[in-house]
Amino acid sequence: MIRLIATKELRELARDGRFRLAGAVVLVLLVTTLGFGWRLAASVAEERSAAQQAAEESWQGQGDKNPHVAAHYGKYVFKPLGTLAFLDPGVDPFLGVTLKLEAHKQNLAHDAPAQDATAIHRFGQLSAASVLQLFVPLLLIALGFAAWTGERERGTLRQLASTGVSMRHLLLGKALGLAGALAGVLLPAVAVAVAMAAWLGGGADPGWLGRLALMVGAYGLYFGAMAGLVFFVSARAPSSRHALVVLVGFWSVTSLVVPRVASDVAARVVSLPAPAEFAAAVRHSMENGLPGGAPREERVSALSAALLKRHGFEGAEAFMDEAMLQGIELQAEAAFEDEVLDHHVAGLATALARQERVAQWAAVASPFLAIRAVSSGLAGTDHAHHRAFQVQAEAYRRALVQALNDDLARNAGDDVWRYQAGRALWERAPVFAYVAPGLGWALDHLGVALAVLVGWLALAWAAAWRSLRRIPLF
Amino acid sequence: MAVLEAVGLRKAYDGFVALHGLDLVIEAGEVFCLLGANGAGKTTTIQLFLGFIEPTGGTVRIQGLDVAQHGLETKRHIAYIPENVMLYPGLSGLENLEFFNQLAGKGRVDRAALRAVLAEAGLQAEAIDRPVRTYSKGMRQKVGVAMAIAKGASALLLDEPTSGLDPKGSNEFSRLLVTLRDRGVAILMATHDLFRAKEVGTRVGIMKHGRLVASLATDELSHADLERIYLEHMHD
Numbered sequence: 016m017i018r019l020i021a022t023k024e025l026r027e028l029a030r031d032g033r034f035r036l037a038g039a040v041v042l043v044l045l046v047t048t049l050g051f052g053w054r055l056a057a058s059v060a061e062e063r064s065a066a067q068q069a070a071e072e073s074w075q076g077q078g079d080k081n082p083h084v085a086a087h088y089g090k091y092v093f094k095p096l097g098t099l100a101f102l103d104p105g106v107d108p109f110l111g112v113t114l115k116l117e118a119h120k121q122n123l124a125h126d127a128p129a130q131d132a133t134a135i136h137r138f139g140q141l142s143a144a145s146v147l148q149l150f151v152p153l154l155l156i157a158l159g160f161a162a163w164t165g166e167r168e169r170g171t172l173r174q175l176a177s178t179g180v181s182m183r184h185l186l187l188g189k190a191l192g193l194a195g196a197l198a199g200v201l202l203p204a205v206a207v208a209v210a211m212a213a214w215l216g217g218g219a220d221p222g223w224l225g226r227l228a229l230m231v232g233a234y235g236l237y238f239g240a241m242a243g244l245v246f247f248v249s250a251r252a253p254s255s256r257h258a259l260v261v262l263v264g265f266w267s268v269t270s271l272v273v274p275r276v277a278s279d280v281a282a283r284v285v286s287l288p289a290p291a292e293f294a295a296a297v298r299h300s301m302e303n304g305l306p307g308g309a310p311r312e313e314r315v316s317a318l319s320a321a322l323l324k325r326h327g328f329e330g331a332e333a334f335m336d337e338a339m340l341q342g343i344e345l346q347a348e349a350a351f352e353d354e355v356l357d358h359h360v361a362g363l364a365t366a367l368a369r370q371e372r373v374a375q376w377a378a379v380a381s382p383f384l385a386i387r388a389v390s391s392g393l394a395g396t397d398h399a400h401h402r403a404f405q406v407q408a409e410a411y412r413r414a415l416v417q418a419l420n421d422d423l424a425r426n427a428g429d430d431v432w433r434y435q436a437g438r439a440l441w442e443r444a445p446v447f448a449y450v451a452p453g454l455g456w457a458l459d460h461l462g463v464a465l466a467v468l469v470g471w472l473a474l475a476w477a478a479a480w481r482s483l484r485r486i487p488l489f
Numbered sequence: 490m491a492v493l494e495a496v497g498l499r500k501a502y503d504g505f506v507a508l509h510g511l512d513l514v515i516e517a518g519e520v521f522c523l524l525g526a527n528g529a530g531k532t533t534t535i536q537l538f539l540g541f542i543e544p545t546g547g548t549v550r551i552q553g554l555d556v557a558q559h560g561l562e563t564k565r566h567i568a569y570i571p572e573n574v575m576l577y578p579g580l581s582g583l584e585n586l587e588f589f590n591q592l593a594g595k596g597r598v599d600r601a602a603l604r605a606v607l608a609e610a611g612l613q614a615e616a617i618d619r620p621v622r623t624y625s626k627g628m629r630q631k632v633g634v635a636m637a638i639a640k641g642a643s644a645l646l647l648d649e650p651t652s653g654l655d656p657k658g659s660n661e662f663s664r665l666l667v668t669l670r671d672r673g674v675a676i677l678m679a680t681h682d683l684f685r686a687k688e689v690g691t692r693v694g695i696m697k698h699g700r701l702v703a704s705l706a707t708d709e710l711s712h713a714d715l716e717r718i719y720l721e722h723m724h725d
């Protein structure tokens with residue numbers, strides 16, 4: 016029965032030129048945005064790996080230098096592009112990709128792609144994800160707003176009722192028909208996306224297939240929720256025209272207005288320090304020690320004593336060469352600076368995470384916000400993934416600085432600042448390799464948004480189901 | 490045996506009484522024609538049989554089943570032809586018939602058999618595969634009759650099915666009803682056409698302000714008698 020109704024719905028849609036056109040437009044938009052996204056991603060990935068290689072070469076070719084001077088000279092790392100970023104660039108274009116790692120400093124990534132937007136970059140912002148998040152719901156509205164009102168206005172609803180078909184079967188059949196029509200538009204795009212992801216990710220990134228599969232599932236939840244709403248509104252609206260106005264109104268409020276308001280509210284509820292303020296606070300702590308903690312000199316000498324003790328040199332300073340003492344001193348200073356940075360960065364990270372949670376909760380007022388968070392989270396292009404990159408880069412920076420200071424302590428002898436290390440050390444130093452977080456980690460950060468998305472789906476269908484009880488026949 | 494049955498059937502809208510305690514029994518092979526001015530309560534009666542509206546009092550039964558309690562089940566026995574049979578304009582007559590017939594729980598029926606039914610209902614062969622968008626009202630009414638035939642309905646509920654049809658169309662439609670009547674279908678038809686009511690009906694009822702004020706067997710009646718009685722009742 017349900018299949019019969021679905022087949023009839025599909026047949027009607029397939030014969031209606033307007034719907035064929037609308038479906039074709041969405042498919043063309045999808046394939047075009049996928050194509051642009053893919054081309055952009057391929058060139059960006061190449062650019063960044065070339066830049067990374069150049070940075071590595073300039074590091075190794077920096078000539079003979081004192082290791083601590085080399086630590087000051089620093090090293091650049093570049094954020095690699097995730098395999099699925101071509102589908103959903105998320106906030107990536109607005110965040111930095113270049114990170115300078117150097118002694119005494121924890122820099123933030125800079126050079127956001129959106130800053131030097133060429134045409135292709137700008138087009139890249141109309142991504143396949145935005146087509147899915149914004150245009151497909153419009154297509155669903157166009158296909159479904161008259162689902163009930165249209166049957167009533169054409170008089171076919173009475174004819175249906177006289178056959179003894181149950182309204183539930185009708186709803187399920189209509190839903191299945193709509194799903195079929197949508198699948199006809201989306202499945203070719205999914206096939207294209209899978210091929211592109213395989214080409215970009217290949218064997219290098221084993222995680223993309225699972226992420227992509229979940230992404231398809233998440234969009235299924237989103238479209239399911241939108242379809243439920245469409246059926247609900249169509250069942251309750253006095254006319255097709257009313258249904259259309261209400262649905263387009265809902266669409267524009269939830270996908271255009273609510274996101275703006277939500278980010279304003281999130282920014283107001285959780286205030287973040289301005290970059291200059293943050294830098295000043297860090298500088299102040301660097302010079303004077305952490306608030307409530309010991310002043311700088313005191314803390315550094317405590318750390319230095321602890322280091323000496325750890326290495327078994329306690330009380331043996333007199334017998335140690337200058338380089339060793341200097342090396343230990345440098346490490347103690349670095350450790351102090353790390354403490355200060357950790358303190359400030361942790362505060363910032365907590366505030367940011369709170370802000371993102373507020374933004375995810377805002378999805379209660381907009382399914383669009385829920386899918387936007389889930390989609391970019393699965394594509395690895397949200398704030399959480401950016402922070403994961405910053406954290407790994409920072410851990411790497413510390414390992415690198417420590418390796419250099421270690422070498423200084425071990426090999427410089429009495430001539431601390433005259434000592435020069437060469438290519439052998441630069442080659443021996445650790446190399447940065449970013450490991451993208453796994454799927455479980457990504458899902459952990461998306462709990463709220465996923466729950467809200469499922470909530471929308473459940474609510475929309477409960478409403479659509481309940482509305483069946485009183486659909487006026489005329 | 491009573492196929493269609495109303496017992497003390499009442500319908501009120503916010504105090505306005507559209508139907509005052511109707512008692513009516515229509516047996517297999519009977520055609521009951523409901524006459525009456527606009528607003529008399531004919532459509533209300535038919536919609537109560539269809540379960541489209543709920544009675545304020547009394548009961549409606551189809552094949553002995555109370556419509557209020559067995560809404561979906563009673564629909565297996567009936568076919569409904571309104572003033573305008575509404576179909577899906579993008580589908581052909583055959584596709585519409587196939588769809589509604591399967592919805593009625595008839596399972597898959599061979600398309601050749603459905604074509605034969607459409608032909609029996611008088612639809613021209615060349616029209617069967619055309620989209621219904623291109624059909625005249627008469628052609629749509631014929632698809633409605635075909636739906637009733639294919640379904641094997643034991644009762645037919647017709648609400649002014651020939652209003653606006655040309656005399657030939659109206660005549661063809663009446664002949665179809667006679668065929669169905671002779672097969673034992675119970676028919677309730679609201680109409681303004683006294684002539685057809687006398688031709689097709691086994692009984693006619695005259696309704697006024699929600700009451701059945703007269704019920705007459707047609708075989709004892711001439712056209713002139715019927716018209717005279719009808720007009721007498723219409724005087725206040």
Ligand SMILES: Nc1ncnc2c1ncn2[C@@H]1O[C@H](COP(=O)(O)OP(=O)(O)O)[C@@H](O)[C@H]1O
Pocket residue numbers: 502505507525526527528529530531532533534
């Ligand atoms: N939904 C309704 N609300 C209020 N009054 C109604 C409604 N439907 C019908 N009526 C009234 O009931 C009466 C009978 O209507 P109806 O059965 O359609 O008459 P007929 O079909 O004989 O022309 C009319 O006076 C009509 O105005």
Ligand SMILES: [Mg+2]
Pocket residue numbers: 531532533648
């Ligand atoms: Mg009427």
